[in-house]
Amino acid sequence: MNLQSKIEYSIALLRKCEQMALDYDPDNGFYLAFSGGKDSQVLYHLAVMAGVKFKAHMNLTSIDPPDVIRFVKRNYPDVELIKPKMSIYDMALKKHIIPTRTMRWCCAEFKEMSGAGKVTLIGIRKAESVRRSKREEIEISSHKFSGNFDQFSEHKEQMVTCVGGKDKILVSPIIHWTDRDVWDFLNGNKIEHCSLYDEGYKRIGCILCPMSNYKDKRKDCQRFPHVKRKWIQTIQKLIDAGYINHNFTDAEFGFNWWISDKGFDKYYADEVLQQKIEFNE
Template identity: 25%
Template sequence: MEHIALSFNGGKDCTALMHLVRAALHKHNTARGRPTTALVSFCVLYKKPFPEVDCFVKSSVGRYSLGLVEKSGSMQQGLQAFKDDHPEVQAIFVGTRRDDPYGDKLDFFSPTDAGWPQFMRVNPILDWTFDDVWGFIHGAAVPYCSLYDHGYTSLGDVETTVRNPALLKDGVYQPAWSLANGCLERSGRSASSSSQPSGSLDVFAASN
């Protein structure tokens, strides 16, 4: 278990993934009579994060005993700092889906790109859809960030993220899972936040 980590930034996709990974590890360890220790989770901080996201991440750390490691700077800088601090970690679970920018270029197991700190990116929910994620969250009664109740469908920096205009009905923003067309999931994100190069925050951390 010391060789794996989880990319967790409070978004819906990595929240669903976190529960799947924790359940799998618990089953694996229980079958072998081993205790389940804290899951190391990795997060590169946004320059201007939503307070609601920050609050949700911190509450999740306490609720699920996550060994959260927060790094500042770019994703590449954050990954290098994480690798320097945790050289034993070889693979990182990531909540990327094929619908994410550049997600269609990934496999379930994809090494980081050349020139990046070397990890194996493990993408268990790669083939999940927007509706699949919300179906799992609601079906398993998984707590999630409150912003999704108020018209946000994809979360990033405060300066690059707004409520999804497709959810505005009669002057009121509907919750994220009300989005009829999953292709519009990122309509609340600026173009700059949706055009990152391969290996970047969206491909690595799936901040949705």
Template identity: 25%
Template structure:
């Protein structure tokens, strides 16, 4: 399938979301990384075309995100008039054992804050930037997924895109992106668990992420991770 066809497929999914849900009950899970920024741009474009507001997004600020990522997030949220909910974890960072137990860390810093944010915002549809090709445990994912706690539908509109599709779209549309990608990062997570990785290496796109956590992706998904 060509990128043009994938874009049309994605737009059709987003239009279906808008037909099924008021824009106030649909939000983009926005990390300010390349994938979710593409989804946010497409969703925002549709809402503007349909004269609908607001453009809602939720960002999980774990407290250990790269400053370049949070700076881009804040800049784009203002420039694109995004109604952004920044959800922070309910932990004592002074004493919290960051990245010691990857499952517990992800649960405390990402999963529980996400569940609180969706409940507080009364979100019925959460749009993500998940792609099948970025991780083996995401190969069997669906565009439409029913999730619990709280009950909502997770929509993965660019699931069939590749890493190169995303970059082709970003460069063609002139979308802003985090400067860390130009420094060898291919996937942006929390600072303790992310490092640069060369595109020419044998490792996958997420090989710069902590591999203990990556091996437990299916378990994290069961706990409520994307």
């Protein structure tokens, strides 16, 4: 399928789902999850092209690249910026754990609850990862359904009545798009992108995201030293409070171990088994 066909398919999907979005939120229609990254930009512009009703929201985490926030404010002033009630550092102290690759509580706390009870547009794509390759164009966040629009339509009444206050119907209009499709769409329509991509960043999400590779984390440390400093301070507080009992020489050593490929995952897994730490207090 060529790019034009994918654009037409995505727009058709948005139009098919619009009434469902209006049923849940007559005033705003779709809840569009926006990040300032290339995929969410495509999602936003497709929604405009489709002529559907939507409201875009960007959930901040307190470790968002300043460049991204400035870009969004300048180019997408209608996007609602939602500030967190608690910084990610304070949340780590509350949970007694910093986020890791296998325990990404940060996504659940700062991102995934947004759009609850609504039809939410997201910019995920199968080509992004093995995990996302298993995702489908329409899903219910509680995993009660995952499939295409026609399959969803067959069971729509049953599915929709299953959606509770914390659930949401997820619609992924660009699920079948490739990286090249995304860039061809933006460049072909002369849509400006965030300058971090021009500096070599492949993704421009949270600074020092646990899912980033070591090379990108080292780059983040150099470009955003204030975030490195805050995490070191947080790790020191966790050490002082006795929640990190590993034999660290100091908090900076602990930080360097955290961003390494080894990270805290195995250590924390052992801690959970030994101490039955509750991470969702």
